Amino acid sequence: MTPETDVLIVGAGPAGLAAAIELKRQGVANVTVVEREPEVGGIPRFCAHTGFGLQDLHRLLSGPSYARYYAAQAKAVGVDLHTATTITGWEGERSLAYTSPDGIGTLTAKAILLATGVRERPRPARLIPGTRPHGVFTTGALQRFVYERHLPVGKKAVIVGAEAVSLSAVMTLREAGLEVVALLTEHPHHQLYFPYSLGKFWLLDLIRRTPILTSTRLRRIMGTRRVEAVEVLHTADGRTETIPCDTVVFTGDWIPENEIARSGGLIIDRHTLGPQVDGGHRTSRKGIFAAGNLLRGAESAATSALEGRAAAREIVRFLTDGRWPDVRLPIAVEAPIAWVYPNTLTAFDIASPRRTFDFRVQTFVEGATVQIRQGTKHLYSRTFRHLGPNETMHLDGRWLAQVALDGEPPVLSVEA
Amino acid sequence: MTQEIYDVAIIGAGVVGTAIARELSRYQLSTVLLEANPDVGQGTTKANTAIWHTGYDAKNGTLEARLLRRSRALMEKFVPEAGVPVEMLGGVLVAWTEEQRDRLPALRERAFKNGVTDVRILSPEEVYEMEPNLQEGAWGGLYVPGESIICPFTLPLAFATQAVLNGVELKVNFPVRNVHLEEKEGTTVVESEDESVRCRYLINAAGLYSDEIDGMLGHHDFTVTPRRGELIVFDKFARSLINHVILPVPTPLTKGVLISPTVYGNVLLGPTAENLDDKTNTATSEAGLQTLLEKGRAILPALLEEEVTATYAGLRAATEHSDYQIRLHADQRYVCVGGIRSTGVSSCMGIAEYVRELLEQAGVTMVPKPTFKPVKMPYIGEAGQRPYRNPAMIAENPDYGRVICHCEKVTLGEILDAIHSPVPARTLDGIRRRTRVMQGRCQGFNCRATIVDILARETGQDPKFLLAQDDKARAGVNPHPQSSRGEGAK
Ligand SMILES: Cc1cc2nc3c(=O)[nH]c(=O)nc-3n(C[C@H](O)[C@H](O)[C@H](O)COP(=O)(O)OP(=O)(O)OC[C@H]3O[C@@H](n4cnc5c(N)ncnc54)[C@H](O)[C@@H]3O)c2cc1C
Ligand SMILES: Cc1cc2nc3c(=O)[nH]c(=O)nc-3n(C[C@H](O)[C@H](O)[C@H](O)COP(=O)(O)OP(=O)(O)OC[C@H]3O[C@@H](n4cnc5c(N)ncnc54)[C@H](O)[C@@H]3O)c2cc1C
Numbered sequence: 001m002t003p004e005t006d007v008l009i010v011g012a013g014p015a016g017l018a019a020a021i022e023l024k025r026q027g028v029a030n031v032t033v034v035e036r037e038p039e040v041g042g043i044p045r046f047c048a049h050t051g052f053g054l055q056d057l058h059r060l061l062s063g064p065s066y067a068r069y070y071a072a073q074a075k076a077v078g079v080d081l082h083t084a085t086t087i088t089g090w091e092g093e094r095s096l097a098y099t100s101p102d103g104i105g106t107l108t109a110k111a112i113l114l115a116t117g118v119r120e121r122p123r124p125a126r127l128i129p130g131t132r133p134h135g136v137f138t139t140g141a142l143q144r145f146v147y148e149r150h151l152p153v154g155k156k157a158v159i160v161g162a163e164a165v166s167l168s169a170v171m172t173l174r175e176a177g178l179e180v181v182a183l184l185t186e187h188p189h190h191q192l193y194f195p196y197s198l199g200k201f202w203l204l205d206l207i208r209r210t211p212i213l214t215s216t217r218l219r220r221i222m223g224t225r226r227v228e229a230v231e232v233l234h235t236a237d238g239r240t241e242t243i244p245c246d247t248v249v250f251t252g253d254w255i256p257e258n259e260i261a262r263s264g265g266l267i268i269d270r271h272t273l274g275p276q277v278d279g280g281h282r283t284s285r286k287g288i289f290a291a292g293n294l295l296r297g298a299e300s301a302a303t304s305a306l307e308g309r310a311a312a313r314e315i316v317r318f319l320t321d322g323r324w325p326d327v328r329l330p331i332a333v334e335a336p337i338a339w340v341y342p343n344t345l346t347a348f349d350i351a352s353p354r355r356t357f358d359f360r361v362q363t364f365v366e367g368a369t370v371q372i373r374q375g376t377k378h379l380y381s382r383t384f385r386h387l388g389p390n391e392t393m394h395l396d397g398r399w400l401a402q403v404a405l406d407g408e409p410p411v412l413s414v415e416a
Numbered sequence: 417m418t419q420e421i422y423d424v425a426i427i428g429a430g431v432v433g434t435a436i437a438r439e440l441s442r443y444q445l446s447t448v449l450l451e452a453n454p455d456v457g458q459g460t461t462k463a464n465t466a467i468w469h470t471g472y473d474a475k476n477g478t479l480e481a482r483l484l485r486r487s488r489a490l491m492e493k494f495v496p497e498a499g500v501p502v503e504m505l506g507g508v509l510v511a512w513t514e515e516q517r518d519r520l521p522a523l524r525e526r527a528f529k530n531g532v533t534d535v536r537i538l539s540p541e542e543v544y545e546m547e548p549n550l551q552e553g554a555w556g557g558l559y560v561p562g563e564s565i566i567c568p569f570t571l572p573l574a575f576a577t578q579a580v581l582n583g584v585e586l587k588v589n590f591p592v593r594n595v596h597l598e599e600k601e602g603t604t605v606v607e608s609e610d611e612s613v614r615c616r617y618l619i620n621a622a623g624l625y626s627d628e629i630d631g632m633l634g635h636h637d638f639t640v641t642p643r644r645g646e647l648i649v650f651d652k653f654a655r656s657l658i659n660h661v662i663l664p665v666p667t668p669l670t671k672g673v674l675i676s677p678t679v680y681g682n683v684l685l686g687p688t689a690e691n692l693d694d695k696t697n698t699a700t701s702e703a704g705l706q707t708l709l710e711k712g713r714a715i716l717p718a719l720l721e722e723e724v725t726a727t728y729a730g731l732r733a734a735t736e737h738s739d740y741q742i743r744l745h746a747d748q749r750y751v752c753v754g755g756i757r758s759t760g761v762s763s764c765m766g767i768a769e770y771v772r773e774l775l776e777q778a779g780v781t782m783v784p785k786p787t788f789k790p791v792k793m794p795y796i797g798e799a800g801q802r803p804y805r806n807p808a809m810i811a812e813n814p815d816y817g818r819v820i821c822h823c824e825k826v827t828l829g830e831i832l833d834a835i836h837s838p839v840p841a842r843t844l845d846g847i848r849r850r851t852r853v854m855q856g857r858c859q860g861f862n863c864r865a866t867i868v869d870i871l872a873r874e875t876g877q878d879p880k881f882l883l884a885q886d887d888k889a890r891a892g893v894n895p896h897p898q899s900s901r902g903e904g905a906k
Contacts, residue, residue, distance in 0.1 A: 036819060036822055084818055084819075086804070086819045086822065086825070088804065088805070088825065099804045099805070099810070099817055099819060099825075100817050100818075101810070101814035101815070101817040101818050102810075102814070102817065103807055103810050103811060103817060104804075104805065104806075104807050104810065104817070119857070119858050119861070119862075120861070121723075122858060122859040122861050123859070124649075124724055124725060124726045124727045124859055125723055125724045125725070125857075125859075127648075127705050127724060127727065129699065129700040129701050129702045129704070129705055129727075130699050130700065131698070131699040132698075132699075132728070134883065137861070138858075138861045140861055140862070141860075141861035141862070141864060141865070144862070144864075144865040144866075145864075145865045148865060149865040149866070149868065149869055149879075151865055151868060151879055151880075151883065152879075152880050152883065219702065220702070224696070255723065259857075262653060
């Protein structure tokens with residue numbers, strides 16, 4: 001591997017590959033992508049169901065075909081791809097250490113893009129008590145069992161979560177021949193918003209066939225060798241119920257794979273847990289960009305890929321003019337807003353009022369007026385008929401021109 | 417039917433049983449180590465706080481205090497030689513009330529009597545200098561430089577490996593169901609389900625079940641009450657919050673909830689202490705985890721900001737006595753090693769030497785072997801150099817550069833070593849304890865399927881069978897189903 005390159009990309013998921021392809025198209029000579037897995041493509045490699053590519057490739061593909069498409073494109077345009085290569089830490093301002101079967105080394109670049117993706121919080125991170133039997137998965141782990149290694153799973157599954165990715169778990173379990181006995185959500189309503197371009201009828205059919213237990217919390221896992229049952233609490237009336245099953249799948253509850261970002265001293269946003277970025281994917285460290293699910297948990301693969309492309313254009317700009325913002329103003333959020341992203345403002349943003357902002361809320365709010373203020377100054381408000389958890393909403397950037405970059409952090413909140 | 421008669425049979429391959437096996441393997445004896453589980457170190461030994469205690473707070477004059485002290489000297493030599501991960505961090509005991517502060521001089525006095533003479537009382541300022549992230553309000557503290565952290569997985573494996581290399585026979589999947597003496601022959605028959613072994617001398621190191629084995633020989637000197645301790649492991653990002661083992665002021669019942677780094681670079685919070693009647697109940701509880709979070713917040717608020725990596729529970733073999741229950745029954749050619757409650761990881765080598773002395777008392781002649789093969793374990797700590805950072809190892813074998821478990825940076829080379837070691841891993845949990853795979857942030861959610869594949873391929877097993885085996889290993893084998901009711905039976 002050549003130790004010096006123009007752009008080094010960490011992670012060959014949709015975000016990293018789309019960025020690499022765009023960089024080559026824009027004429028960057030040396031683009032290196034490192035991927036710790038034996039193959040490039042990221043999470044879609046294991047999602048052997050349809051639902052990928054509509055917004056970025058304008059057609060509907062299965063996860064593996066989608067991953068193959070990006071891998072082939074990257075090869076065709078001459079991206080320098082390195083698999084089985086793990087980035088293990090920082091060696092300098094724009095240098096990263098790696099380990100691979102060929103040895104260990106350092107890669108130095110003019111710009112670095114972090115696109116390390118996301119993971120679902122596994123059971124222990126959610127502090128679910130009980131025994132520790134076999135049969136507990138996350139969606140990602142389940143898909144590797146079923147699609148990658150063809151290993152046995154079980155017979156009857158309870159799915160924790162009722163959001164987009166939970167549907168992926170349902171499809172995978174059906175594929176593996178399991179019966180889904182229930183989807184659990186702590187919220188009063190499920191959060192299945194026809195995601196990933198899946199058919200509405202398919203979804204309605206699913207909802208008809210699968211009990212969705214709302215306002216329900218998983219309290220305990222039971223069973224000695226194998227999961228035998230779960231105990232749930234119905235928070236509305238305080239009832240507890242034991243549901244027999246041999247498989248539990250934890251879905252969603254994302255946490256960015258922020259190890260490299262955090263160990264490099266990049267400022268981490270308290271709400272997204274990804275690195276803080278401005279609208280141009282610039283992190284708090286000069287020459288270091290970030291894109292994809294690393295920024296804020298899982299969106300569709302297309303969203304990540306489009307972000308990768310957008311980041312690539314900003315990287316090209318940086319390689320050309322070397323400019324980097326010296327003032328960064330974080331955007332604060334107040335409950336029930338869960339997070340906003342981009343989550344810092346720089347002079348580059350103020351100059352681009354066409355930026356959009358994504359945000360999510362923690363709970364359902366009907367008829368919510370979302371507002372942005374800076375100090376006592378009201379900058380913007382917009383009313384949404386309906387806001388719900390696990391659904392990303394968008395704000396335009398018309399308010400940006402009024403922001404004082406040397407002022408207090410603007411606050412995004414819901415008007416009482 | 418002629419059957420080999422072993423000089424010594426040891427029941428239980430926890431840290432205590434394996435240490436004894438290793439000690440005996442230095443002499444010209446034939447020894448067999450019998451373990452109910454598919455692997456060594458799968459009982460209480462794998463689920464504790466992993467502190468290498470000095471014994472500063474042990475009750476003066478007890479056997480426990482004496483063996484802890486003796487073990488210290490022995491382990492100081494063995495642990496580095498065998499490559500067992502340790503970090504000599506030192507402990508800071510924090511007094512959170514005036515009353516606790518007033519007890520510090522007595523604790524220091526007790527430490528001195530236990531031969532731990534380097535302890536020192538700390539002013540509140542000194543406490544915060546050493547541990548700047550602690551919650552405000554400490555009244556003072558006690559510095560115990562010798563309290564260290566150790567790898568509770570490698571330690572019993574190192575003992576077992578050295579024992580096996582020096583001729584001890586290890587029989588796993590051997591749950592002892594019955595023991596009877598053959599007075600005439602001067603032998604003892606130790607029976608499992610469909611197998612038995614004969615020996616001249618028997619050692620009972622069965623941990624939680626040591627009272628039941630003792631009962632098979634007609635003794636009722638003590639009863640083991642499982643005392644559950646729940647623990648929470650925090651993400652590696654929490655490691656920089658503390659520099660020492662943060663100890664509470666101990667009470668007669670428990671050492672209390674502590675916060676400690678682990679040799680894998682995480683931070684542990686725990687344990688709780690709760691008496692149960694089920695020796696298999698290693699489940700965690702909502703109340704236990706909540707208690708820990710509250711205590712953690714009261715000691716080190718920033719800890720709670722970090723992600724939780726794992727939760728688990730271990731069972732202490734508590735008895736009605738406040739000291740170890742180690743007894744020689746010379747007439748029965750039998751040594752009982754029970755009630756090793758909350759310090760066994762630290763006292764194991766002292767216990768092993770003492771058991772050897774008891775056997776000598778009982779008439780066993782100990783003739784040292786001309787050569788005693790050394791052991792060097794694969795290094796799985798965080799403080800030293802792991803294979804993925806070792807260019808020489810990777811150059812020699814590229815598998816040491818092929819990272820399989822991304823969270824803990826474990827390579828294919830290490831996994832293969834674990835499967836093909838003298839005490840081989842045959843279960844997923846066995847590979848985990850030998851390499852750290854699946855015990856990081858994602859808890860094996862990324863690499864578990866791959867590891868199933870590797871283990872199946874390397875051992876020629878059907879993955880389905882292997883997963884079923886693993887179910888068994890995870891649950892732990894209850895060798896005495898009649899004595900305790902598992903949760904599942906309710
Ligand atoms: C179960 C599931 C089902 C889904 N279903 C759909 C769907 O139907 N339709 C859809 O559009 N989207 C779906 N998604 C979302 C989609 O997969 C993600 O949005 C997309 O993969 C994100 O791309 P990414 O590049 O940001 O991250 P990832 O795809 O996660 O890629 C990150 C890459 O970085 C690598 N990496 C991380 N750290 C390092 C390091 N230190 N060194 C080297 N490499 C590293 C990882 O190995 C990984 O390959 C699903 C996601 C999941 C989990
Ligand atoms: C929460 C907690 C925290 C602790 N913290 C520390 C600490 O920080 N430092 C420290 O030094 N100590 C600590 N301890 C104590 C320490 O873990 C124990 O003292 C030690 O592990 C005991 O080892 P053992 O070999 O006696 O028991 P075990 O590890 O339980 O081994 C006994 C073995 O015997 C086997 N067995 C039982 N019955 C049979 C049978 N019939 N046939 C065959 N095999 C059988 C079992 O399967 C098991 O493998 C802690 C304990 C707990 C629970």
